[in-house]
Amino acid sequence: MLTESAPHYRQPLLKTPFHERAREWSQLDSFVPWSGYSTVDVFTSVEQEYFAIRNASSLYDLTPMVKYRICGTDALRFLNRLVTRDLSKLGPGKVAYVVWCDDAGQLIDDGTVFCIGAQEYRLCTGERQLDWLRASAIGFAVEIQEITEDIAALAVQGPTSCALLLRAGLTGIERLRPFEHGEFTLTRAGREPMSLMVSRTGFTGDLGYELWLRPADAEPVWDVLLEEGSPRAVRPVGSRALNMARIEAGFLLPNVDFISAAHTLYVGTERSPLELGLGWLVDFGKGHFTGRRALLAEQERGPRRQLVGLDVDGNKPAHNALLYSDRSARREVGSVSSATWSPTCKRNLALAMVEAAYVSVGSTVWAEIYLNRELTWQRRVVRARVVERPFFAPARRRSTPPALY
Amino acid sequence: MSAAAAYDCVVVGGGHNGLVCATYLARAGRSVLVLEAAPSLGGAAITREFAPGFRVSACAHLLHLMPPALMRELQLERHGLAWAAREVGTLALDPSGSPLHLAQGTLTELSSGAPAPDSAAFQEWRALLRRFTAALHPVLNQTPPRLGTGAWRDRGALLSLALRIRRLGRTDLRELLRIGGICIHDVLEERFASPLLKGALALDAVLGTNYGPRSPGTVLSLLYRSAAGAGAERLALPRGGMGSLTQALAEAARAAGVRLRTDATVERILVHEDRVQAVTLAGGETVRARAVISSADPKTTLLQLLGSEHLDAGFTRRVAQLRTRGLAGKLHLALDGLPVFRGVPASCLRDRLLLAPSADYIERAYNHTKYREYSAAPMMEVTVPSVADPSLAPSGQHVLSAIVQYLPYEVAGGWEEQRPRLLQTLLSTLAAYAPDLPQRVRAAELLAPPDIEREFRIGGGHWHHAELALDQFFLVRPVPGATQYRAPVAGLYLCGAGCHPGGGVMGLAGRNAAREVLREAA
Numbered sequence: 009m010l011t012e013s014a015p016h017y018r019q020p021l022l023k024t025p026f027h028e029r030a031r032e033w034s035q036l037d038s039f040v041p042w043s044g045y046s047t048v049d050v051f052t053s054v055e056q057e058y059f060a061i062r063n064a065s066s067l068y069d070l071t072p073m074v075k076y077r078i079c080g081t082d083a084l085r086f087l088n089r090l091v092t093r094d095l096s097k098l099g100p101g102k103v104a105y106v107v108w109c110d111d112a113g114q115l116i117d118d119g120t121v122f123c124i125g126a127q128e129y130r131l132c133t134g135e136r137q138l139d140w141l142r143a144s145a146i147g148f149a150v151e152i153q154e155i156t157e158d159i160a161a162l163a164v165q166g167p168t169s170c171a172l173l174l175r176a177g178l179t180g181i182e183r184l185r186p187f188e189h190g191e192f193t194l195t196r197a198g199r200e201p202m203s204l205m206v207s208r209t210g211f212t213g214d215l216g217y218e219l220w221l222r223p224a225d226a227e228p229v230w231d232v233l234l235e236e237g238s239p240r241a242v243r244p245v246g247s248r249a250l251n252m253a254r255i256e257a258g259f260l261l262p263n264v265d266f267i268s269a270a271h272t273l274y275v276g277t278e279r280s281p282l283e284l285g286l287g288w289l290v291d292f293g294k295g296h297f298t299g300r301r302a303l304l305a306e307q308e309r310g311p312r313r314q315l316v317g318l319d320v321d322g323n324k325p326a327h328n329a330l331l332y333s334d335r336s337a338r339r340e341v342g343s344v345s346s347a348t349w350s351p352t353c354k355r356n357l358a359l360a361m362v363e364a365a366y367v368s369v370g371s372t373v374w375a376e377i378y379l380n381r382e383l384t385w386q387r388r389v390v391r392a393r394v395v396e397r398p399f400f401a402p403a404r405r406r407s408t409p410p411a412l413y
Numbered sequence: 414m415s416a417a418a419a420y421d422c423v424v425v426g427g428g429h430n431g432l433v434c435a436t437y438l439a440r441a442g443r444s445v446l447v448l449e450a451a452p453s454l455g456g457a458a459i460t461r462e463f464a465p466g467f468r469v470s471a472c473a474h475l476l477h478l479m480p481p482a483l484m485r486e487l488q489l490e491r492h493g494l495a496w497a498a499r500e501v502g503t504l505a506l507d508p509s510g511s512p513l514h515l516a517q518g519t520l521t522e523l524s525s526g527a528p529a530p531d532s533a534a535f536q537e538w539r540a541l542l543r544r545f546t547a548a549l550h551p552v553l554n555q556t557p558p559r560l561g562t563g564a565w566r567d568r569g570a571l572l573s574l575a576l577r578i579r580r581l582g583r584t585d586l587r588e589l590l591r592i593g594g595i596c597i598h599d600v601l602e603e604r605f606a607s608p609l610l611k612g613a614l615a616l617d618a619v620l621g622t623n624y625g626p627r628s629p630g631t632v633l634s635l636l637y638r639s640a641a642g643a644g645a646e647r648l649a650l651p652r653g654g655m656g657s658l659t660q661a662l663a664e665a666a667r668a669a670g671v672r673l674r675t676d677a678t679v680e681r682i683l684v685h686e687d688r689v690q691a692v693t694l695a696g697g698e699t700v701r702a703r704a705v706i707s708s709a710d711p712k713t714t715l716l717q718l719l720g721s722e723h724l725d726a727g728f729t730r731r732v733a734q735l736r737t738r739g740l741a742g743k744l745h746l747a748l749d750g751l752p753v754f755r756g757v758p759a760s761c762l763r764d765r766l767l768l769a770p771s772a773d774y775i776e777r778a779y780n781h782t783k784y785r786e787y788s789a790a791p792m793m794e795v796t797v798p799s800v801a802d803p804s805l806a807p808s809g810q811h812v813l814s815a816i817v818q819y820l821p822y823e824v825a826g827g828w829e830e831q832r833p834r835l836l837q838t839l840l841s842t843l844a845a846y847a848p849d850l851p852q853r854v855r856a857a858e859l860l861a862p863p864d865i866e867r868e869f870r871i872g873g874g875h876w877h878h879a880e881l882a883l884d885q886f887f888l889v890r891p892v893p894g895a896t897q898y899r900a901p902v903a904g905l906y907l908c909g910a911g912c913h914p915g916g917g918v919m920g921l922a923g924r925n926a927a928r929e930v931l932r933e934a935a
Contacts, residue, residue: 089722111725111894143730147721296687298725301901 021046024071025160025226033244045072048246057249061212062352064241065166067233068250074136075159079128080150087121087129090144092281094294098123103187103207107281107289113302114269114278116140117262120209122189134262160226165216170410175236182409184208196232213257215404255348255357258317258397260284265345265359282311314367317397318358320375321390325349326358329375337376337389341366357399369394420446423692423702425679428456431708432662433923434908436487439669441931447671450678450870454663457869458918460654464856466807467747470655472869474796474814477648478641478919492664494651497802501648502764505613506846510755513609524756531605538604542639544585548577549640553914553921556897556929557888597635598626598772608771615772616792621876623740625779626772630882637881641919650798682718689904704930708909710871710878711891712737723902731892736880737873739862740782742820744839746813747856752847763801768793782819789838792818822862832859878911887913898926906930
């Protein structure tokens with residue numbers, strides 16, 4: 009173990025408070041870095057974990073999500089100038105999905121804002137943003153504090169997640185509506201009561217919750233959930249199974265479906281929220297926000313390309329496929345950023361950036377897919393249709409109280 | 414904005430740039446109101462009493478940057494501008510008492526009147542600067558073009574600049590490219606032998622900047638000064654001090670129909686649907702306007718009057734990071750008689766006196782500022798304006814006005830404690846050249862950068878509002894996103910020294926800004 013004084017590049021990845029438990033469950037010992045933490049890629053098999061998400065419940069450690077505490081008299085004004093969405097109606101106990109842009113209206117990152125109180129918010133995001141948040145704070149009476157390490161986070165997602173949490177002792181959880189959060193107490197015989205924050209949010213497009221805990225409570229909560237859950241097919245899942253679920257739900261993954269405008273090196277590789285199909289998050293009427301003028305100009309011009317959902321013929325995922333205007337594959341019109349075979353939809357799904365002429369539902373493009381058949385490569389050009397997103401949107405994700413499977 | 418606007422244009426700040434801008438706008442038929450926070454107009458170009466009976470140009474003290482064409486267009490002489498001296502020469506003072514005299518293209522020993530040893534090299538240097546100046550001067554009258562827009566206006570401006578520079582010919586072009594980004598010290602070492610001359614020429618390159626002679630970019634600041642003044646030695650003293658220039662500007666503005674209000678502090682610029690709508694004054698009054706043109710420094714205008722909530726975060730950060738702290742201070746002395754400078758006849762005291770006996774002397778004075786100190790041997794540009802203009806002091810008595818460098822904005826110990834100490838340092842520095850000077854002092858005033866900030870409402874106290882350096886120059890001045898005198902919010906313009914072509918009593922930022930305002934349909 010290296011000491012605190014070792015330079016940062018010799019420090020090992022951080023361990024989340026769930027790490028020791030995750031090791032016990034991991035058959036593959038497959039850990040990958042995420043925001044400076046070591047996290048699980050696959051525990052047992054991607055398929056088994058995927059079906060836990062869709063057919064039972066899954067536990068996913070999202071502690072590495074970067075969390076900021078934002079408070080002060082200008083907290084709301086600051087956030088409304090930062091993000092494209094109008095947060096003025098976001099009351100305490102509510103959560104909003106937001107994106108924020110640079111001056112040129114190009115996406116820096118997405119995340120969720122939790123309204124904790126009148127002058128206190130929490131921003132959760134995939135990557136560190138302190139530099140941009142501090143630039144955005146010039147002229148605002150606001151205090152920004154990174155609290156990533158102070159809070160352990162566990163996503164409990166799947167059709168039986170509400171039942172599982174109730175069984176684990178989170179009384180009242182069934183009343184929590186989508187995009188709400190609240191304080192709950194987990195009481196179990198023989199254990200100290202633990203208070204934790206729960207939000208009805210997630211990255212699976214399914215019924216699900218996210219638990220925000222004191223790091224010291226991480227292992228007891230994990231133990232309680234798996235005590236109740238493992239006889240009922242509940243299992244911890246890694247990021248690869250989650251990736252299948254989030255593609256079905258049509259959610260974007262940073263560095264996969266877009267590169268943060270703060271990190272792009274090549275001109276023209278950044279993406280605006282309008283291009284990414286996130287126009288519904290952009291509120292031009294709320295007053296000024298960073299990137300507003302550029303986005304307004306882009307809207308008047310019309311975006312040159314847009315992210316769409318594709319239903320690809322066949323069952324081979326169109327990973328990184330180039331897209332063409334016709335079968336002859338002579339004129340490129342876009343490319344795939346995320347692809348998966350969806351076991352639930354029984355469809356071959358992809359998220360792709362295509363030229364403006366091909367964005368309407370029903371348009372056809374042709375995907376170039378390479379298949380490796382025992383080291384013999386084959387090239388296929390297959391039809392792909394632009395379809396509605398999300399690909400998978402069960403009613404249970406919104407129903408309150410949820411059915412207790 | 415509806416036709417109910419009280420004014421077409423409200424100009425924030427009644428300094429020279431604000432007045433120039435207002436006059437051009439009014440002449441083009443706009444209804445214009447100038448709002449000045451101080452009790453009188455003039456900004457940092459004013460004359461005021463600092464001791465009973467003694468008046469002085471309180472900030473800028475020599476006029477050399479304002480183009481004659483601009484003064485003619487505004488008919489300043491008809492509006493009351495008169496001259497105490499038109500061709501003020503320069504004396505590079507030497508502690509041993511043998512000063513050099515720099516006048517239009519000549520370099521002589523003051524004592525003998527004979528050409529000084531570096532005379533030929535000096536003339537060659539002057540001729541080179543004149544050729545560069547001819548190529549660069551038109552840039553000052555121009556709105557800086559934007560890069561990469563494809564607009565014909567921008568392309569044309571860039572092309573004509575490139576052509577003018579190309580027309581310098583191979584030798585001069587090569588020299589311009591070679592020295593354009595380097596330090597004045599190296600160039601002076603190549604060309605001259607006399608430390609005194611090198612000190613004098615280095616002083617002009619660093620006056621009013623945050624740089625020493627060995628700082629890169631100081632050739633650029635000298636070129637800027639030369640281009641603006643069309644020759645650094647053409648210095649003038651308006652009769653009655655710099656305030657009479659701005660009074661004439663105010664008269665020209667009034668004659669053009671501009672309404673001028675003093676004691677009117679703008680507190681906020683109000684925005685409605687991403688367009689300026691009005692300004693509010695201290696006391697609560699609101700004045701509606703179609704366009705607001707601010708001659709205040711960019712940070713004050715954009716971050717305080719407008720507010721970052723109307724700006725993008727990246728742009729806001731660029732504005733916040735502008736280097737706006739001045740290093741120049743101002744010394745005013747009331748003297749009961751004319752002091753005797755060693756080797757300088759009394760009749761020569763109408764010239765400006767440079768206390769910078771070598772470039773190294775300046776560099777040493779500069780070194781201290783890195784550590785929040787000032788040097789025990791500061792650099793000074795001294796004038797005794799009462800020699801040419803007796804109206805400034807009681808009969809037989811005199812005022813001395815000096816620009817003092819380098820004074821850090823934040824000094825160790827604080828300026829309250831350091832001001833009296835620095836005054837003693839300055840008096841003993843002067844005494845090395847004029848031994849009787851300290852005993853002639855009846856009153857003294859010393860303005861450090863924070864004093865200049867307070868009195869003239871220039872954030873940071875820099876006379877260019879923002880440092881004139883390559884990264885805050887021409888195409889990118891004050892910051893990308895606010896070049897071409899336009900702020901990102903529609904209807905808001907900048908017209909102060911923070912814009913191209915910068916500060917000093919020049920007025921071109923005001924005139925260029927007016928042209929941009931007028932490009933937008935009334």
